Amino acid sequence: MTKSMKTCVVGYFFSPEAILEAAKKTRDRKFEKFDTFLPFPVHGMDQAMGLKRSPLPYVAFAAAMAGMSGGFLLQTWTHSFSWRVNIAGKPMFSWPAYIPVTFETAILITGLVTTAFMFVALLGLPNFNKKIFHPDLTSHRFALAIEVEGEQQVEAVKQFMKEIQAQEIEAVEASL
Amino acid sequence: MSELLKEEPLVLGDKSYQTVTDEVCGVLESFPTKKWYVAFGISSAIMMMGFALIGYMLIKGVGLSGIRSPVNWGMMIVTFVFWVGIGHAGTLISAILFLCKQNWRTAINRSAEAMTIFAVICAGIFPLIHTGRPWYSIYWLFPYPNQMGPLWVNFRSPLIWDVFAVSTYFTISLVFWYTGLVPDLATVRDRAKHWFRKRVYGLLALGWRGSGRGWSHYEICYLILAGIATPLVLSVHSVVSFDFAIAIVPGWHTTIFPPYFVAGAIFSGFAMVITLLVIAREVFNLKEYITMQHLDNMNKVILATGMLVGLAYATEFFIAWYSGVPYERFIFIERAMGEYYAWAYWIMVTCNVVSPQFFWFRACRRNIVLMFILSIFVNIGMWFERFVIVVTSLSQDFLPSSWRYFALSPWDYGVLLGSFGLFFTLFLLFVRFLPMIAMAEVKSVMPSPDSKGGRHD
Numbered sequence: 069m070t071k072s073m074k075t076c077v078v079g080y081f082f083s084p085e086a087i088l089e090a091a092k093k094t095r096d097r098k099f100e101k102f103d104t105f106l107p108f109p110v111h112g113m114d115q116a117m118g119l120k121r122s123p124l125p126y127v128a129f130a131a132a133m134a135g136m137s138g139g140f141l142l143q144t145w146t147h148s149f150s151w152r153v154n155i156a157g158k159p160m161f162s163w164p165a166y167i168p169v170t171f172e173t174a175i176l177i178t179g180l181v182t183t184a185f186m187f188v189a190l191l192g193l194p195n196f197n198k199k200i201f202h203p204d205l206t207s208h209r210f211a212l213a214i215e216v217e218g219e220q221q222v223e224a225v226k227q228f229m230k231e232i233q234a235q236e237i238e239a240v241e242a243s244l
Numbered sequence: 245m246s247e248l249l250k251e252e253p254l255v256l257g258d259k260s261y262q263t264v265t266d267e268v269c270g271v272l273e274s275f276p277t278k279k280w281y282v283a284f285g286i287s288s289a290i291m292m293m294g295f296a297l298i299g300y301m302l303i304k305g306v307g308l309s310g311i312r313s314p315v316n317w318g319m320m321i322v323t324f325v326f327w328v329g330i331g332h333a334g335t336l337i338s339a340i341l342f343l344c345k346q347n348w349r350t351a352i353n354r355s356a357e358a359m360t361i362f363a364v365i366c367a368g369i370f371p372l373i374h375t376g377r378p379w380y381s382i383y384w385l386f387p388y389p390n391q392m393g394p395l396w397v398n399f400r401s402p403l404i405w406d407v408f409a410v411s412t413y414f415t416i417s418l419v420f421w422y423t424g425l426v427p428d429l430a431t432v433r434d435r436a437k438h439w440f441r442k443r444v445y446g447l448l449a450l451g452w453r454g455s456g457r458g459w460s461h462y463e464i465c466y467l468i469l470a471g472i473a474t475p476l477v478l479s480v481h482s483v484v485s486f487d488f489a490i491a492i493v494p495g496w497h498t499t500i501f502p503p504y505f506v507a508g509a510i511f512s513g514f515a516m517v518i519t520l521l522v523i524a525r526e527v528f529n530l531k532e533y534i535t536m537q538h539l540d541n542m543n544k545v546i547l548a549t550g551m552l553v554g555l556a557y558a559t560e561f562f563i564a565w566y567s568g569v570p571y572e573r574f575i576f577i578e579r580a581m582g583e584y585y586a587w588a589y590w591i592m593v594t595c596n597v598v599s600p601q602f603f604w605f606r607a608c609r610r611n612i613v614l615m616f617i618l619s620i621f622v623n624i625g626m627w628f629e630r631f632v633i634v635v636t637s638l639s640q641d642f643l644p645s646s647w648r649y650f651a652l653s654p655w656d657y658g659v660l661l662g663s664f665g666l667f668f669t670l671f672l673l674f675v676r677f678l679p680m681i682a683m684a685e686v687k688s689v690m691p692s693p694d695s696k697g698g699r700h701d
Contacts, residue, residue, distance in 0.1 A: 085694045106455075106459060111688075147400070166399060168486070171479060172409050179420075200453060203435065207265040
């Protein structure tokens, strides 16, 4: 592990409205790296933090197309090329009969790829080394953490936390 | 505002976020009660008996079951369709009600989804035993690259569509359920006192911290999963119905089958959710989460889908007459008035069409004892619906000399009972080890501490 000496200044809040207000002010101050920690999704937090819309729908669409064409091609290849067996006199390329399986593979691949992409690529999970600032953050406490370097900065950000009415403030040696 | 228009709060008892965490996690953190051990002991014993019977059946052959020509689809297929149907309520609650922004779903979706997964596990066992030699079935159930020359599955067969539909449904339900569980598993992890507990729940929670950036992606992911699960849940029982509808058998070969099966599946699934939750909210003291309002809403769904099922029965009869096909007419007259299976038909009609009629009345929708009894009736009725469809059409086929009366063998009863043992064992383990109320979701529909002042005017 490299010694990066990063510090997170964490401010705690006790209601979704309070953290939402704090997030808006933090966004406007344009800190390089900050995040909120919420026990449940707070409505309007995306705008308050100034987050861009997740790219996930594009991933899902691509996965759906891949699953759909993959499923259809597998069936076409099976019956038209690899295994040309006359079953009950049905045509080799009986595309209407392929629709249910095509639909299922599209759904299956979309679900698996979208979820895996979300957890692994976007959220960086599984990751068990990240600092959990407070055990109540997954229960009833809300936090706003700003990552800074250097003593002076820490003090300045602590002052900022007071301004945005954090109920408790602490500095933790960790990166976000 | 008048009393009737007032909306009941989704969570009763004026709880704080912390109380929700404490009460839901408390169930997992306390030592199991004697009641739980007794229930677990009985259901796992039944499950073991079921597995033992299945094992013996595989050694001796499926001839132990009641299937005889011409009824080659007996109890196994009936019960398979029954369990797949039970599974439908979970995804309906978690996906369709989510897209419709029905916030009351938050208290019941976790347990309903768990029930879906367990029901599909129970369902999956039956066609496998029915193949007789499940270790060979991989060749004709999945497109498995093998060395036996080009040998693939027949994609033009509805049985293969079914394999794909049910396995996709299982996988997506599991992914959906797990995705929903991750934030709550993190809650359990952060409360854990013992290192082992912290480690296990920590692994399952994948290191989730509830970051605002994470939630932003997570919510979109959940929405996409709900979006794809919605057509999926409607397709699964449609595909199951194709197993019948594609075959040119009187009583099966009808276009009404897909919507009829889907309505029946939601009907039976909601009944099973009622059966389980009525007990669970009592035993784990979750009455303020799973409120009368929830049960009332679910009973309304049971009433609506029960009426749909009744309409389907009537339509089938009308079309059998209107089509002018003598075979079709014969089968339907035999079903309702024949000397062999009319008893099964009228059990089905009484349980599925007559019993939900009580739910027109608010007092009945909010009567715990009555809804529990009716939910069991509905499930009995829905098993018989599949029995009627499978057995009546097969036992009297085109050749009268081969007609034969079908009866379940003792082995059939044992395996059927065993599947209930498996289902309840899995459900009991679930309520012991995983939070059965989706805490993060419930909290997001609760009034915030800041808004509470305004609420008590």
